[in-house]
Amino acid sequence: MRKIAIMTSGGDAPGMNAALRAAVHQAVVHEVQVIGISHGYEGLLRSAFTPMNLSSVDDIIQRGGTILRSARSQRFCSKEGQEEAIANLWAEGIEGLIVIGGEGSYRGAQALAGMGMATVGVPGTIDNDIPGTDYTIGFDTAVNTVVEAMNKIRDTATAHERTFVLEVMGRASGHIALTAGLAGGAESILIPEIPNNLDDVCRRLKWSSERGKVHSIIVVAEGVASAYTIAEEVKKRTGFETRVTVLGHLQRGGTPTAFDRLLASRLGSQAVEVLLEGGTGVAMSYVNGEVRAVPFDKVFAGSKEIDRSLYNLATVLAM
Numbered sequence: 001m002r003k004i005a006i007m008t009s010g011g012d013a014p015g016m017n018a019a020l021r022a023a024v025h026q027a028v029v030h031e032v033q034v035i036g037i038s039h040g041y042e043g044l045l046r047s048a049f050t051p052m053n054l055s056s057v058d059d060i061i062q063r064g065g066t067i068l069r070s071a072r073s074q075r076f077c078s079k080e081g082q083e084e085a086i087a088n089l090w091a092e093g094i095e096g097l098i099v100i101g102g103e104g105s106y107r108g109a110q111a112l113a114g115m116g117m118a119t120v121g122v123p124g125t126i127d128n129d130i131p132g133t134d135y136t137i138g139f140d141t142a143v144n145t146v147v148e149a150m151n152k153i154r155d156t157a158t159a160h161e162r163t164f165v166l167e168v169m170g171r172a173s174g175h176i177a178l179t180a181g182l183a184g185g186a187e188s189i190l191i192p193e194i195p196n197n198l199d200d201v202c203r204r205l206k207w208s209s210e211r212g213k214v215h216s217i218i219v220v221a222e223g224v225a226s227a228y229t230i231a232e233e234v235k236k237r238t239g240f241e242t243r244v245t246v247l248g249h250l251q252r253g254g255t256p257t258a259f260d261r262l263l264a265s266r267l268g269s270q271a272v273e274v275l276l277e278g279g280t281g282v283a284m285s286y287v288n289g290e291v292r293a294v295p296f297d298k299v300f301a302g303s304k305e306i307d308r309s310l311y312n313l314a315t316v317l318a319m
């Protein structure tokens with residue numbers, strides 16, 4: 001293999017740049033040319049190709065976002081779109097492709113692998129919702145962002161003796177809410193994977209208040225309900241003064257943590273190794289501290305479960 005391409009796709013995640021940097025360095029070691037595709041699959045359909053070298057990835061390990069830009073492409077989802085995309089790759093002489101993104105991006109990568117392009121996925125999403133890997137690139141940074149926000153909210157919550165509802169990202173997954181909620185000392189954590197009982201939440205809030213706790217933070221994953229709805233309900237049922245903070249896309253930005261940089265560097269460089277060893281239709285994963293390649297089929301067949309023991313621990317610590 002003499003020429004490979006790399007792209008970032010879907011929602012950006014801090015550490016994507018570190019993964020890109022590692023892949024380029026690893027390819028240079030093997031004297032393999034690297035083409036950067038900008039704007040994900042949308043850019044692939046436009047043949048938005050740029051040759052990359054070591055200088056292209058200087059000074060990016062610490063940067064959030066993605067220098068390749070990212071996008072979600074409707075056109076690529078169709079058969080015609082995929083045929084056009086693979087024709088563009090062949091025309092450029094590209095023999096292997098690395099896609100850094102989430103599960104949606106993996107589906108596109110699998111389609112291209114099925115059409116004969118050697119393709120490897122690298123897990124990049126703050127949601128940590130990809131089965132087959134313990135962590136995805138960007139999750140740790142997002143969790144730390146949420147915890148930092150909780151520290152600040154707690155100050156003002158205590159000063160005014162208020163209950164805060166903090167909405168975090170995760171349309172279908174509660175990994176950010178659970179991990180950050182636990183680390184930030186949330187009084188309640190509401191996630192899509194576990195049925196929520198607002199009466200229970202309110203009972204606990206009242207109990208805490210009776211024992212003298214003057215503030216509370218409820219962390220809710222966006223997939224459960226709007227924080228405004230929860231805050232209204234809590235106010236109605238407890239009479240407590242509530243306030244809402246929706247962190248939104250703030251969670252997707254920022255300088256990646258050391259953990260994310262390390263994870264991204266390991267996964268990005270190994271993705272190149274896997275391609276050069278003839279691997280295709282696989283996703284890089286990180287399991288029990290080890291990097292390995294898992295077939296896309298296996299990834300799609302699995303589900304990324306919530307760690308129930310963490311949830312139970314959070315309940316104990318919330319008292």
Ligand code: F6P
Binds near residue numbers: 012252
């Ligand atoms: O990157 C994942 C994610 O942040 C989800 O948690 C969120 O719901 C979604 O992407 C929003 O993405 P966008 O604003 O790009 O549609």
